[in-house]
Amino acid sequence: MSSSARPGDPIPGDVAVVVMSQNRREDLLATLPRHEAPVVLVDNASTDGTVEAVRAALPEVTVVPLESNVGSYARTLGVERAGTEFVAFADDDSWWAPGDLARAVEVMRAHPRLAVLNARILVGPEERLDSFCTELARSPLGTPEDLPGPALLGFIACGAMVRTEAFLAVGGFDPVVRFPGEEERLSLDLAAAGWGIAYVDGVTVHHHPSTRRHAPEQRRTAIWRSRLLTAVMRRPWPEVGRLVLTAVRTGPERRGLLRALRELPAALRRREPIPESVRADLRVLAEAAA
Incomplete structure (x- = not known):
C-alpha cells in the first residue's frame, strides 16, 4: 500500500489512541509515550497506583x-471521551509503529465503508507476525x-482503528461480553449494518505481551463465556444450542x-439475531476453517 504519510509526520487532529488497562502501571509508563496522537487511558479500577503514576509522569494523557x-x-467510554473521527485502540503492552497512525487515517478516509482497520501485528522483540494476522490475510471472504484489504468478520482490538461514527452506531463494545472475545459481537453488528472490516498489511502495530497475563486455561474459560453470550445475543437458537452442547x-x-x-x-435483553447475509459469510468462514 502506497501512502504519503511518513514517520514523524504530524498526526491528524481527528484521531486519538484509546487504551484500557488494569493493574499494569509499569507497562503503561513504557508504552504510552510511544503513541503519536492524543491518548485517552481508561483505567478499570486498578489498585497498583496506575492512575496516580500516569498523571504524574504523563500529564498530557487523559x-x-x-x-x-x-x-x-x-x-467505548474512551471513544466517547476522545470525540475524534477515528480512534486507534492499543493495549497497555502495544503501540502503533511510527507514522502508521497517519497511514491508517489515510486508508480510512479513502474507504468510506471501512469501519475497522486491522493492522499487521508484530509480537515481541523478535517482531514475529501474529498468527491470527496470517489467518486474516487469507480471509476467504475476498x-x-x-x-483496502481482505474482508473480515472479526479483528484484534489491540491493533485496530475504528471509525467512531460506525463504532458508536452499533453500540461499541458492550458491558455484557466484557473481555476477552469482545470483538465478535461488534463485528457481527457492523456487518449487519453494512459496514466493512478489513486487514491492512501495510500498517503495523507492535505488541510486546505483558508478563502480567492470565493463565491460558483462565483465558480459554473467559473466551467461551464471551462466545456463548455473543451467540445468545446474535445467533439463531439452534446454533446457540449446538454451542452449549459443545461447551x-x-x-x-x-x-x-x-x-x-x-x-x-x-x-437476552440485547438479543437481535443477525441477518442471513451475515450468517452466509459466517458459513463461508466455517467451511474454510474445517
Whole structure:
C-alpha cells in the first residue's frame, strides 16, 4: 500500500489512541509515550497506583478512572471521551509503529465503508507476525473493491482503528461480553449494518505481551463465556444450542458456560439475531476453517 504519510509526520487532529488497562502501571509508563496522537487511558479500577503514576509522569494523557472493572466497555467510554473521527485502540503492552497512525487515517478516509482497520501485528522483540494476522490475510471472504484489504468478520482490538461514527452506531463494545472475545459481537453488528472490516498489511502495530497475563486455561474459560453470550445475543437458537452442547463436554468450556449464566438476562435483553447475509459469510468462514 502506497501512502504519503511518513514517520514523524504530524498526526491528524481527528484521531486519538484509546487504551484500557488494569493493574499494569509499569507497562503503561513504557508504552504510552510511544503513541503519536492524543491518548485517552481508561483505567478499570486498578489498585497498583496506575492512575496516580500516569498523571504524574504523563500529564498530557487523559486518564479516565473507573470505580469498577467494566472490561472492554472501557474502550467505548474512551471513544466517547476522545470525540475524534477515528480512534486507534492499543493495549497497555502495544503501540502503533511510527507514522502508521497517519497511514491508517489515510486508508480510512479513502474507504468510506471501512469501519475497522486491522493492522499487521508484530509480537515481541523478535517482531514475529501474529498468527491470527496470517489467518486474516487469507480471509476467504475476498477483497471487495471498496475495501483496502481482505474482508473480515472479526479483528484484534489491540491493533485496530475504528471509525467512531460506525463504532458508536452499533453500540461499541458492550458491558455484557466484557473481555476477552469482545470483538465478535461488534463485528457481527457492523456487518449487519453494512459496514466493512478489513486487514491492512501495510500498517503495523507492535505488541510486546505483558508478563502480567492470565493463565491460558483462565483465558480459554473467559473466551467461551464471551462466545456463548455473543451467540445468545446474535445467533439463531439452534446454533446457540449446538454451542452449549459443545461447551458442556470439557472443563474450560463448561466453566465458561457457568460464568455466562450470570449475564444471561442481560444478553437476552440485547438479543437481535443477525441477518442471513451475515450468517452466509459466517458459513463461508466455517467451511474454510474445517
